[in-house]
Amino acid sequence: MRKIIHIDMDAFFASVEQRDNPDLRGKPVAVGGGGPRGVVASASYEARKYGVRSAMSGGMARRLCPDLIFVKSHFEVYRSVSNQIRGIFLDYTDLVEPLSLDEAYLDVTENRINLPSATLIAQEIRKRIETETGLTASAGVSFNKFLAKIASDINKPNGIKVITPEEAIPFLEQLAVEKFHGVGKVTARKMHNHGIYTGNDLKQRSEADLVRLFGKAGRYYFRIVRADDNREVNPHRIRKSIGAERTFNEDVSDPEVMKSKLTDLAEGIFSYMEKNQNFGRTVTIKFKSPDFKLLTRSRSFASEIRNLDELIRIVQELLDQHVEEAPVVRLLGVTMSNLEKENEAEGGVQLELDFPEERSDDFLNEE
Template sequence: MDAFYASVEQRDDPRLQGRPVAVGGSGNRGVVASASYEARRYGVRSAMPSLTAQRMCPDLIFVKSRFDVYREVSGQIRDIFHRFTDLVEPLSLDEAYLDVTDNKIDMPSATIIAEKIRSLILEETALTASAGVSFNKFLAKIASDINKPNGIKVITPGEALPFLEKLPIGKFHGIGKVTARKMNDMSIFTGADLKKWTEIDLVRRFGKVGRHYFRIVRADDYREVNPNRIRKSIGAERTYKEDLTEITAMKEKLTYLAGVVHAYMAKADNYGRTVTIKIKSSDFKIITRSRSFQQEVRQLDDLVQITHDLLENNQEEIDRVRLLGVSISNLMREHDGLGIQLEFDF
């Protein structure tokens, strides 16, 4: 879906149409959950602190999230998907993989199916969607972002390798900004540059994920579309150019990371009960500390406070910090469809 939450708000409130809109809180601890394309022109992006977004776009309009509405619309969209195939793997409320190799309308063209789905979504929800069509997940995911908003991109088997060779390394799905910078330092700027490296050398530089990089640049991705996919955790971490030495500075960084994680949870509508912080010191010693709760942690303020408490309770172990991370596990979607664990009172 195109800027899903923001597009729903613009659809439901005509006064917001054509204006820069951000879904999320506007306070000091607010985080952008979704930004309209009018706001994105100013550099506003999801998971960005609201204060930063406001500075980048002074006319930005903040709208409180309505996840009940987003879930309802998401259900409508998934119903459309299932008219064509039962092999639907949702990634979040607004995104999914579909395997249409064998489909319910006996249509041999995945491109035509994608266009039919996009047309039905527009007709039934008044929202636009973009599609990527290809022969594996990796290429379909990349293709889906190319002609946004309201577009479609097809990558055929014959086009795949030339396409990947020309693709900037930062556009590869799964290669983030930090890894892209590291690759740039290795003179890897495009897929063609990445392809020059052997699998052994990539593993030496990047560990196990180096095998993944070796395969994807060759369009090798044999993952199946899994309609029963369960996510185990949601997290974010950052490495800092200069070591953090003050608890106050560490708390500020944790507040930001908690906001990123909360935005991910909200987008996926998947909250968890176990909060973990990760601390890596300047000598590369790693400390992880967790706290579990009976109910899911749903409020951002609660998540921030928990991370701060975990930090404060372990101050004696912390000196100079080069990396901080926040993650949440024991997600509620892990328990969907599972039996109830009974407890015996001993």
């Protein structure tokens, strides 16, 4: 039986800003853009008391919390701190699977300090993070990744939760389905419509019934409510896609301006692919209209796109073919997928590059 820890930093971006600027401590802080087109990338716990959350529009956040302080992001600082924290993890085990800049799984079944208790290791790691970085982290400890992930959220901030094998099933049976990792808001509403509110309700449904209601994900729901998750902690996850997007301060309706913006995004993506020698075969462009309707259009090829001019040509052709479907946009994006290294290891992560020049939110998401 494995011993898995999930470490999740508390309000990471906002906490780094409060650490580095004493004037922000104890105050409601949001990292991101505070304008009507801005997006909250991270909110301090003082802000969360008012309902401010990440991915919320800056306008909505200000309405909920008039005293909210918006600060610009400093991603190089966040990356540096994240690397420092991962260095701490590696003092205990080689089996570290980063999920983003602020969270990771650790398999400490066998560990460098020969400590049999995963709980004691998690406590020591949290103490070291606070001592060495001035930040707090929450931890979940259990025998699989699914339970450890859920547990880390139970006693946030700056807490720890352990779910033993004996506790797992009773814990999951009483848990609200929206608390299950992998069940989003839309799926939770659908479950509620079918009378599924808790893990116990979910457990009463057969696998065939769940597949009928939720497709392939139904098999996942059938397993996890029974604490069945055999995924290994994978320190060599390969990126599944590389994406970049921009939200504009004003709506864009000129196709030539759209082409210019998409070209900038394509150049950034290609630079990343070239640096990592990991090229993709599928190009997707994303449009978001002023009323927040999202449209994506893709084209796939038999071989990887290894030339910047070719990528720009494809992006611009996709725009020409579909611009009438989204003649006015508030956001444009480009994503490369079917990456050549994708199948070299199980699992995968998505990377969204940071393009702060015209983004009012300066948002980076690495998963």
